[in-house]
Amino acid sequence: MLNGYDELRQIDVTPYCEERDGIKYLNWAKCIDLLHENGAEKVYFEPIPDDKTGSSLRMTECAFSDKSSNTNRCYETRIKVVIDDNEYIMQSPVLNGQNPVKDNSMNQLRVWNSMCRSFVKCVAIHTGLGFNMWLKSEMQPFQNAIPEVDKKPTRAVIDTIKNLCKKHNINSEGWLASNQRTWNTLTASEAGNMLATIKAKYGDD
Template identity: 55%
Template structure:
């Protein structure tokens, strides 16, 4: 039987992690192994099929334009995670570092990487194993570090979360005395932090 959350959250997973882009990442296979070492008898995850398209990608209807004028959408993967008799679902964006993967660079490897990352995060959220790895990253995601133009990633995330919760992003920007195109990094950071606080979106 898997150990409870308050025990698993104390497991030090850092010796099994590798650093990438300033953050520590736990490999999905090692995550499975650690779960089994801590009492789990059955652990697996699988990609969910998008019934509308028949593939493993989920895509928002909202589009965004990058700095080169290319029109893109936000791609996500959804996985089913089974740990003994518990079943969890996790949906996450397909990212290349901190940037959303665009249609012209999408491939199976990036879809698989998104699914693996979702698995480790889903395990952390629901069991506590490796949870502390995400604290630094989540703080970095929503704290503005400079007051230059907002990144395409920030804008895409704002559009996606606002669309999900029925928020008119253009009206919100206008109320703040700006436009989506003119957003600075700090303004986008504050808006993302407000959304994070209210809705808890990833």
């Protein structure tokens, strides 16, 4: 029988981690090994194929193009994790370090890495093994300011977003619709997030 959450959380997994691009990764095989060492009898994960395509890779229907005409979508994988009598579902983005993977660099290894990282994260969430490692990487400083009622974005901000979307062939209406927003219901902070996303992705000043 697998040891309890609190006990598994106390295990220091950092000696078993590899570092890539400044981020520590626990190997999926070592994760399984540690679970067996701590009482688990059955541990595995398997992909859950997309219903439409039958592929392990899931993607949005809307494609984006950067200034070099490279296209990409929002790519994710979904897996089923089995630990003894428990089953968990985990869906995660396909990333290259902390960056989204674009079409011209998408391959089976990217998909496999996404599922492996998803497995390790799912194990941490549900069993406690490796959770402290994730806590350090995910934790952000608290904001002490009292939140204010969000205002509407200015016309200049909306025009800037529309122009940048047109410049980079981004379907701004589709983007808004996918977030259940229109130009009239968009808030100032949401508009700021849209601008920040575009600028981070395409390097616009």
